[in-house]
Amino acid sequence: MNRKLLFSIVRIVFTLVVLVLLFKVIDFNLLLGHLRNLDIGFYLLGFAAYFGFIVLWTVRWRYLVQATGEKVSLLFLLKSTLIGEFFGLFLPEAVGSDLARAYNLSRDTGKNTAAISTVLIDRAIALISLALMAGIAVLVSNHVAGVADVTGIVFFVIIGLIGGWFLFFNKSFMRRFQWIFKIPYIDRFESGIRGLYHSLHKLHEEPRLFVVTLLMSVISQMVNVVAVILISRAVGTQVDPIHYFVFMPIIWIVTTIPISISGLGVREGAFAFFFTQVGMASSAAIAVSFLHYACRIITGLVGGLLFLQMAVIHPRKPADVALQGEGASR
Secondary structure, eight states, rough: OOHHHHHHHHHHOOOHHHEEEHHHHHHHHHHHHHHHHHOOOHHHHHHHHHHHHHHHHHHHHHHHHHHOOOOOHHHHHHHHHHHHHHHHSSSOOOHHHHHHHHHHHHHHSHHHOOOOOOOOHHHHHHHHHHHHHHHHHHHHOOOOTTTGGGGHHEEEEHHHHHHHHHHHHOOHHHHHGGGGGGGTTTTGGGGHHHHHHHHHHHHHTTHHHHHHHHHHHEEEHHHHHHHHHHHHHHOOOOOOOOHHHHHHHHHHHHHHHSSGGGTTTTHHHHHHHHHHHGOOOOOHHHHHHHHHHHHHHHHHHHHHHHHHHHHHHHHOOOSOOOOOOOOOOO
């Protein structure tokens, strides 16, 4: 408990320090000007696109859940995704969202291992789709090569994610790490970890499932990029759309690293770092980042209300395996 508290304090301090440094670097009055002059029409369109991304994300997750043999309604999973958005506001972005989704699904089905496996596979596919989308955008564009060495970054991430995927699901390779279960305390979780790995491997062995969900993920991420483009228009600034399709996947991958609260500070710094190199003012880039995050806050607050409703009205179903530990980029 003391270790978790320490990590939480470190993340809070890190988030505050990064935000303070950003506000010192940019012109704060210009940032406020962008927010005051916001085009509400374009912003509402951006929010609609963001919500469309949430719906498509949920459809992808449902496809994975159905592959485990569970019959869960799209509406229930949409509520679970929104609840995940709520918890992602207070915890590291990916961790909070995935923990909440896994918990809520296991609460409904009573099968924790299957629930966690679908969420982890969903997260991995989302990260791979982001890297592939950025790679394709780099290949079809003549404008981004050399900008902040982005081409090398993109393909390094692609190789890392795909290579990591195949190594993780290579049983011969993973057997080399069985010594981990001899470590005190970790040995208590051996049965649960092995069961989870088996469940993940079972999903991995369905190539059609991987291809379909990867395609669905690319489409949903593209809709989210469109949301950022529309929000940029609402702020009164915009660069060549191809830059968004290259930079946004990288930014979203970076913000899955659990070093700040909900990605705050890290996300804004990444926005400023990339978009200022293609002509966008740093104050405008950070304004776009905050406004896109505001879409998450709105959907997260809706998720918070849904969580309260479900907690009061629907009692938890018995689970076959106790949910242990923390789960795993959008």
